[in-house]
Amino acid sequence: AQTVTQSQPEMSVQEAETVTLSCTYDTSENNYYLFWYKQPPSRQMILVIRQEAYKQQNATENRFSVNFQKAAKSFSLKISDSQLGDTAMYFCAFMKQGTPLVFGKGTRLSVIA
Amino acid sequence: EAGVAQSPRYKIIEKRQSVAFWCNPISGHATLYWYQQILGQGPKLLIQFQNNGVVDDSQLPKDRFSAERLKGVDSTLKIQPAKLEDSAVYLCASSLGGPLETQYFGPGTRLLVL
Known part of the structure; x- marks a missing residue:
């Protein structure tokens, strides 16, 4: 079974600074998909960014980018120019064709003014 | 576009009682998911529907x-x-087509069983 590990239960960052959240996963598959979801306090979970394993180029969405290291099975999220609205739980998730999303335990990020 | 709706938002019951949660997905979304999120953990899929069939x-x-x-x-x-x-947040999500499509989550129902 696939597992997703987020080794940082909590992190904090100063406003306007850059922070990197770590995620590793375990799979024997070659084709799969990786996701970062954001869950703000008392609000809906939303997709931040996704990466297809067959793509070598790292995905980017505005201030959010990933560092996908397929051989190392690592999928970190970098948030640049952190804003107060980035305060949330961040979940890394893995999926392969035909199986459900598997989530990590999450990292609680606090952005400090 | 309206998002995924869930009700109730909060529910407190005693053990051995029954409870029901409702979810209305985004219009036109064929796939619907129910997740259980226990405190301190990521969501775990309970069931996935494609239209009215269980996947x-x-x-x-x-x-x-x-x-x-x-x-x-x-x-x-x-x-x-x-x-x-069973105390947890129950999340409903929907996607336009299959699971590789982006899943949109509702606000969740927080259940406390005493």
Whole structure:
């Protein structure tokens, strides 16, 4: 079974600074998909960014980018120019064709003014 | 575009009672998911529907949990009887097509079993 590990239960960052959240996963598959979801306090979970394993180029969405290291099975999220609205739980998730999303335990990020 | 709607937002019951949650997905979304999120953990899929058919219910505790999606639109998740360990947030999500499509989550129902 696939597992997703987020080794940082909590992190904090100063406003306007850059922070990197770590995620590793375990799979024997070659084709799969990786996701970062954001869950703000008392609000809906939303997709931040996704990466297809067959793509070598790292995905980017505005201030959010990933560092996908397929051989190392690592999928970190970098948030640049952190804003107060980035305060949330961040979940890394893995999926392969035909199986459900598997989530990590999450990292609680606090952005400090 | 309206998002995924869920009700109630909060529910407190005693163990051995029953409870039901309701979800209305985004209009036109064929796939609907129910997740259980226990405090301190990521969501875990309970059941996935494609239209009104079940695609995956392998992690649904079928002795006490049931779910239906009649007419392929809204869905209900029921727990009967509830146990203390069922205390969690129950999230509903929907996607336009299959699971590789982006999943859109509702606000969740927070259940406390006393």
